Amino acid sequence: NAGVTQTPKFQVLKTGQSMTLQCAQDMNHNSMYWYRQDPGMGLRLIYYSASEGTTDKGEVPNGYNVSRLNKREFSLRLESAAPSQTSVYFCASGRAATEAFFGQGTRLTVV
Amino acid sequence: GENVEQHPSTLSVQEGDSAVIKCTYSDSASNYFPWYKQELGKRPQLIIDIRSNVGEKKDQRIAVTLNKTAKHFSLHITETQPEDSAVYFCAAPYSSGSARQLTFGSGTQLTVLP
Numbered sequence: 058n059a060g061v062t063q064t065p066k067f068q069v070l071k072t073g074q075s076m077t078l079q080c081a082q083d084m085n086h087n088s089m090y091w092y093r094q095d096p097g098m099g100l101r102l103i104y105y106s107a108s109e110g111t112t113d114k115g116e117v118p119n120g121y122n123v124s125r126l127n128k129r130e131f132s133l134r135l136e137s138a139a140p141s142q143t144s145v146y147f148c149a150s151g152r153a154a155t156e157a158f159f160g161q162g163t164r165l166t167v168v
Numbered sequence: 169g170e171n172v173e174q175h176p177s178t179l180s181v182q183e184g185d186s187a188v189i190k191c192t193y194s195d196s197a198s199n200y201f202p203w204y205k206q207e208l209g210k211r212p213q214l215i216i217d218i219r220s221n222v223g224e225k226k227d228q229r230i231a232v233t234l235n236k237t238a239k240h241f242s243l244h245i246t247e248t249q250p251e252d253s254a255v256y257f258c259a260a261p262y263s264s265g266s267a268r269q270l271t272f273g274s275g276t277q278l279t280v281l282p
Binding site: 088090092097098099100101102105107115116147151155156157158159160161162 | 174177200202210211212213214217257259261269270271272273274275
């Protein structure tokens with residue numbers, strides 16, 4: 058079992074560029090999440106999807122969009138990257154409001 | 169939304185001593201409380217969790233206690249070892265939008281000194 062797989066692992070963007078972070082899980086979980094992690098800020102929820110076909114905003118959704126493509130895949134899109142979006146992004150999946158299993162993270166730098 | 173507060177933000181202990189990290193939460197409907205360990209450059213990984221129908225759970229050198237009346241839960245690590253050095257996060261579920269999801273504390277950097 059691969060668990061939760063994120064791509065890419067590293068990315069450098071120029072301000073204003075767009076990109077999509079991909080996430081896939083093979084644990085048949087209904088819930089999927091995108092978090093960002095900044096030094097001293099812990100893990101902040103960007104968006105989540107409780108089930109296929111539904112998405113909801115988390116604590117810090119501005120500047121991001123998501124797509125729950127199917128039960129396995131949940132993507133995060135930055136339409137116009139800003140330096141404030143420099144962070145480590147984690148995708149996670151789990152059963153509803155219980156344990157979350159994390160991907161290996163994407164380290165994004167916006168210059 | 170749910171506010172999970174975690175203390176302390178940093179903690180240094182001597183190898184072999186115990187470490188305690190505490191979290192408080194605000195949503196009285198929360199019923200599941202996990203703890204995650206994140207080593208440098210790695211992903212957070214679940215190390216122990218507790219549900220609201222029990223007051224304590226142990227797994228070898230780690231334990232979690234829950235006080236639902238006071239709305240706080242704690243992670244206890246006994247006989248600490250250098251490999252316990254990491255950032256530890258608590259979490260609790262809360263309702264916002266169409267479903268419940270986990271919100272995390274701000275983390276505790278634990279350093280075990282040899």
